[in-house]
Amino acid sequence: MSSVVSLAEISRAARPLNWLDSIIKGDCVAALNALPDNSVDVVFADPPYNLQLGGMLHRPDQSLVDAVDDDWDQFASFEAYDAFTRAWLLACRRVLKPTGTLWVIGSYHNIFRVGAILQDLHFWILNDIIRRKTNPMPNFKGRRFQNAHETLIWATPNAKAKGYTFNYEAMKAANDDVQMRSDWLFPICSGNERLKGDDGKKVHPTQKPEALLARILMASTKPGDVVLDPFFGSGTTGAVAKRLGRHFVGIEREQDYIDAAAERIAAVEPLGKATLSVMTGKKAEPRVAFNTLIESGLIKPGAVLTDAKRRYSAVVRADGTLASGGEAGSIHRLGAKVQGHDACNGWTFWHFEEGSSLKPIDELRSVIRNDLAKLN
Amino acid sequence: MSSVVSLAEISRAARPLNWLDSIIKGDCVAALNALPDNSVDVVFADPPYNLQLGGMLHRPDQSLVDAVDDDWDQFASFEAYDAFTRAWLLACRRVLKPTGTLWVIGSYHNIFRVGAILQDLHFWILNDIIRRKTNPMPNFKGRRFQNAHETLIWATPNAKAKGYTFNYEAMKAANDDVQMRSDWLFPICSGNERLKGDDGKKVHPTQKPEALLARILMASTKPGDVVLDPFFGSGTTGAVAKRLGRHFVGIEREQDYIDAAAERIAAVEPLGKATLSVMTGKKAEPRVAFNTLIESGLIKPGAVLTDAKRRYSAVVRADGTLASGGEAGSIHRLGAKVQGHDACNGWTFWHFEEGSSLKPIDELRSVIRNDLAKLN
């Protein structure tokens, strides 16, 4: 898995070719044009934001902010940025299946232009999603509100496209049995997750957190689907797709990013089939979940939970449900089921191992709640 | 306070006219064109969202959702909506002071178009703000994420406008002493706050919560400022402006909305002056020169100052400069120089000995400022 393919190779080869699970080196639009029609289930795009930064910015302690001033984020004008945006969006639509959807992420610098062009091209917006950051960079000069979020747009290729994938039940179960909202909260990508070179410096200036991609793919794809990222960067989309049993295609111009992404993806261990099964609706086993803990890394998919006396055990799945003895469901339903009860508070029933002792998962929820409380 | 003025009256009258704290009946652009240049401190605009709703929507219990399908929300095309948007934005810019700012609120149906046009017209975006709703309407069909937010854009009339009002200190203090973020959480407008007619039905379909307007006005205006709302509706902007000691101007076409707004605003009791005073930071303090400390005898020529960790030291000279190792300059320049920085706040960097402890010379400046305050 995860080979690197040159644009020339794709163009030469008879289609279909082995471009799945590979990184295509080259210009985004040219590479897209080399791919077959209707071949991709979801596009996730993290295009340049066109930040238009002025001079240097210092923190109050006089240290210099390491700004995003790379060449790839420079555009001569809004017109140039708009033309670029139209080109890659049109190229993406051709390779998208009629039932596919497209995600774009951006900030106020570019997202309004992207959104308006999406509408002009007759894409159909399903949602705008707010990626709230728990730990954004402050506004050092006190002249604006702290810019604490980014915006995602989720759209179908046209207004009449109805067959797109949205794992509504799984999202709802993963959100304590209420439907998933349009405002999502994640930490920025830092710590061990952040790729660093031999010099200790970040490999890519804008690496996205895996938790964000995990929610996007769990919401809008099924296992085996093909996910295309036309601005692959350090390969977060590929890493999460592989882990979640989805195919990926990445397009990237810079060899340094390609090298880092290929190595990163090669190290990813895919999750097992049982962990990946996605809830399909009311016909599926009644389930609930708790995936903020999963997305935050407090509990990992595949982890085993037990009750306080270790009479029962269950495995955590990636969509935020539990599985045990052929049964699956939310923490509440499965807790009830294994005990033969009608109801159960999964938060206090299920425990995790810490050292040699067992603790209720409710303690982990408190951790999250404390974080949330700080934001309100 | 709060009279209703016809467009004809304004046009006939010699300016300046008593259009403050009144509702102007008429078309938004025509009414704006009747107002003088550079006369408004803040515009708050809640334009039609151009919702493009298809058929009727029913809840799972088959009850009908009361959608926004009013005539004023219907546009023939994106082009028509864009032309309308350009027209009112340009008209607003003319009446805005150079130091003024503009707020617009919208949803994914229209905000991307509004934002892109703002940029095309060379407005300069300061922030996009997310209004998170604690109690948004669910997605009844389970085909999308619950649309739980709206987006505001805050902008200056052009990129070079620097003198706008942002009550940073007040916002920070109101937010548990950490700077205010771009994601705001409010309940939707309901209960007693929601205006209802004699028939018990809501007066306006998109009435905004007063808490939202209060935060906007507390952040970006001073008492006595003029706030213009070109889509006045049920008059939330006017009610909050009056309560907070700001002037308002509302523009509205529909007589029913005007009547409801006028009655509502008349019932508002303004807060007292003491309640309205805005918290300010050091930026607003009178300037005190370092020389003043020497002249007043608080610091004597020849005294030795150090940084908080005694890593650097300097001698006070009679002319109000510091000297250290052959270098000399203002407290700021020399502080920067000894640290190898471009800039430095000498008031907080340099310390003097008091007993056995070190104190920043900023404390001596406070002494002077307190004396000055007694003279006023």
Added chain:
DNA sequence: CTAAAAGCTGAATCCTAAG
């Protein structure tokens, strides 16, 4: 050794009055 303190950093359109 642990605990506390200090240091570092993140998609940033980040000052303003006086001369």
Added chain:
DNA sequence: GCTTAGGATTCAGCTTTTA
């Protein structure tokens, strides 16, 4: 218009150093 200089300004999370 310009330049110059006074001096105001940061949150959370992780890592490294010091006590």
